[in-house]
Amino acid sequence: MSQSISYRRKLNFLQKLPLLIWLVVVWGALWQDFSAGNLIFGALIAIAVSQIFYLPPIELSGRFNVLWALTLALWFVKEVFVASFQVLFWAVFKGPTIRNAVIAVPLRSPSDLLMTAVGHVLSLIPGSLVVEVDRGCATLYVHAMHAPDPESVERVRKGIQEIEARLIHVMGTREELAMIKAEISGSPMTSYADKMRSANTPSAHSTQAEEVQ
Structure with a gap:
């Protein structure tokens, strides 16, 4: 005992x-x-x-890529350096005229570890901050500085999803890594929220019912 x-x-x-x-x-x-x-x-x-x-x-994926971890570390240092000067420029020359935004960013993976890692990386880079996390659909709500138009909002969203892709290369599951490789080959990104929506559509339910019969 x-x-x-x-x-x-x-x-x-x-x-x-x-x-x-x-x-x-x-x-x-x-x-x-x-x-x-x-x-x-x-x-x-x-x-x-x-x-x-x-x-x-x-829940660990069972894999950790040291080379990608080193690449991520160097990229992170570069991003902190560049973002620090961007925020300084906005504060000195733009001031209160800049338009900030709270952006919903759907992620590919529902992993708590990956969502936490993405959130911490964002919070440590000047100019961005995670204000809320929706674990149910793996979506981050991020406060971003200087996002005055839809193009800049989409650029911020893509940048955050790129952070997730880098982290998946480091410690994601093999299935998640296969998703990233498919995107590199030209396939569109599929978020976890998209998968949930497609699974809850009537056609998906009818297909499941037919399979049971």
């Missing part, structure tokens, strides 16, 4: 470990301090949060 309890505790810890590591990384990024003392303090807070509040287990 004690061995079974010990095994469950070990399994529970392993399920929480990716989330704990990610929380520590985010803690260091928010404080811009990756010293050992700050990371240890962040780890203690992450453990306390995971023990006090209910957190769903993180």
